[in-house]
Amino acid sequence: GVIVAINRSTQARTLSIPLDGYIPNGKVFKAIYGVGNSTGANITVASGALQVALQPLSGLLLATGSTDLNPTAAPKNLKVTSEGNGTVALSWSAVSGASGYNVYRSVVAGGGYVKVNSSPLSGTTFNDSGLENARSYFYVVKALDSAGNESAASNEVVGLPHLTIDWANLQWPPTLSYTLNTANRTDNVYGQVYIAGVTNASGATPSLMAQLGYGPSGSNPAGNSAWQWVDASFNGDAGNNDEFVASLQPEQAGSYDYAYRYSTNGGKDWIYADLDGIANGYSAAQAGKLTVSSSGDTAAPSTPANLHTLSASPAGIQLAWNASTDNAAVYGYEVLRSSSSGGPYTRVALVTSGTEYNDTTVTEGATYFYVVRAVDTSFNRSGNSNQVSATAQLRTITLNITVTVPATTDATARTVTIAGFLDRLDGGYPQWDPTAVSLTRVDATHWRITFTGKESTQIEYKYALSSWDYVEKDGTCGEIGNRQLTLSYGSNGTQNVNDTVENWRNVAPCGN
Ligand SMILES: [Ca+2]
Ligand SMILES: [Ca+2]
Ligand SMILES: [Ca+2]
Known part of the structure; x- marks a missing residue:
């Protein structure tokens, strides 16, 4: 230096x-x-x-002459060695020439690090504590040399401090019966959790999540996509345990198992709990037994017809369809979406009021394929409607402008032009240039021009005879404000505009 x-x-x-x-x-x-x-x-x-x-x-x-300004190499092999109640333990490989290390932590990946240790660490491990459970923390380590130079950062690791469940179960009831009906859910189902020194405190335990689920009889729920889960609510303290409550709404007749599951790390890992608790693991024999019966109505609603898009933009794709009928009653419509024609479709909504849906979970520029199907009050489903596709972008409008001009126009031997915020339209037109954009003469009193542009674009404009010296004026030769126009898709993407110019500046009867 x-x-x-x-x-x-x-x-x-x-x-x-x-x-x-x-x-x-x-x-x-x-x-x-x-x-x-x-x-x-x-x-x-x-x-x-x-x-x-x-x-x-x-x-x-x-x-500085020959003073050492060169740091050591960055530490390698940074690892999370354990995660506990508010704690994350780290280790890394020693760096040749290092006299110490600093540990940096962030709550976001890739940056925002703050040094955690108050003085340099001489070893290659660190136990961070006082952290919030079920929250991710990102770490890097830097090496220090004897001259105090700090190395570049190590690899980044993420730690997730969390509580450890000591015991949990499916508390009650051991059996459920349910008749298919969109208006009802099953009876309440309860589950309990014990974490030593934690759940005995009054009230709910932060970071402890519970879900109730059901799936095929005799199956293992762990990682089983055939099981469906609903969030359970804290129901109160039960002795030293936290108790949870939830109910189910099955949609198909049959026999099922049900169980609770619990997580203390934000749903990253789950522990599955049966009637006799987790100490001996989960067994289907100890699952709750759910019997779902038909309501007697097994006739599906009619298939929705005429699915169509009302609008499509980066803000959403709006769909509408014709109502279905059912022997009992239509409960609603499932809107199914795919990124490819013909599916497979994923349900994005259950619409229980009306026959329209605005899908706002779209990515700009992406194309989506939709079908809808009707659901009756016994969860019978119709066939899929016709498929429609739409792209989440603004659509192009064809704008046809016809302007009626004074009968004196031809005698000026000048061309009718349009000037304004035409740069907002397609075609690279200039802003407010009365010499640049000519209309086409139709007859002595009519000129026309066609533009294209994106829907919702707003423009302002005026007509002229190729110069501001011949700009349009009102019926009494007064100045007029800018004309205003918003591009609108309408029914077919073509917008027809008819304007009338009353007078021109410097053309009789108007002066300057
Ligand atoms: Ca408690
Ligand atoms: Ca068990
Ligand atoms: Ca029916």
């Missing part, structure tokens, strides 16, 4: 040169060349700055 210090003042001065983040404390600069100052002195960086005394109207060149 080299520093040039100059004092332009006629008074002696001491400069404080900030070096924090550039040169570590303890580095020594030597005064190697001076104008009006003596050389040879050593000055040490302290408190993140270098203090340099200068004579009036003088200069001094300072350099």
Whole structure:
């Protein structure tokens, strides 16, 4: 490092040169060349700055010479070795030449790190504590050399501190029966959890999640996509346990198992709980037994017809269809979506009021394929409607403008032009240039032009005869405000506009 210090003042001065983040404390600069100052002195960086005394109207060149400014290599193999109640333990590989390490933590990946340790760590492990459970923390480690230089960051790791469940179960009831009906759910189902030193505290345990689910009889629920889960609510303390409550709404007759599951790390991992608890693991024989019966109505609703898009933009794709009928009653419509024609479709909505849906979970520029099907009050489903596709972008409008002009126009031998915010339309038109965009003469009193542009685009414009000296005027030769227009898709994407110019400036009967 080299520093040039100059004092332009006629008074002696001491400069404080900030070096924090550039040169570590303890580095020594030597005064190697001076104008009006003596050389040879050593000055040490302290408190993140270098203090340099200068004579009036003088200069001094300072350099670190052979001082070590090169950090070691970055630490490698940073790992999370354990995650506990508010804790994350880390380890990493020792770095050759390192005299210590600093650990940095962030709540977002890739940046925002803050140093965690107060003084450099001599070992290659660190236990972070006082963390929020079920929240992700991101770590990197840097090595320090004996001169205090800090290396680049290690690989980043993520730690997820969490509680450990000691015991949990499906508490009650051991059996359920249910008749298919969109208006009803099953009876309440309860589950309990014990975490030593935690659940005995009054009230719900932060970061403890519970879900009730059901699936095929005799199946293992762990990671089984045939099981369906609903969030359970904290129901109160039951002795030293936290108790949860939830209910189910099966949609098909049959026999099922049901169980609780619990997570303390935000749903990353689940523990599956049966009637006799988790101590001996989960067994289907200890699952709750659910019997779902038909209501007697097994006739499906009619298939919805005429599915169509009402609008499509980056903000959403709006769908509408014709209502279905059913022997009992239509409960609603499932809107199914796919990224490819013909499916497979995923349900994006259950519409229980009306026959329209605005899908706002779209990505700009993406194309989606939709069908809808009707559901009756016994969860019988119709066939799929016709498929429609739509792209989540603004549509192109064809704008046909016809302008009626004064009968005096031809005699001017000038061309009718349009000027305005035409740069907002397709075609690269200029803004407000009365010489640039000509209309086509239809007959003595009609001229026309066609533009294209995106729906919802707003423009302002005026007509002229190729010059602002011949701009349009009102019926009494007064100035008029800008015409305004918003591009609208309408029924077919073509918008027809008819304007009338009353007079031109500098054409009788108008003067300037
Ligand atoms: Ca509690
Ligand atoms: Ca068990
Ligand atoms: Ca029916």
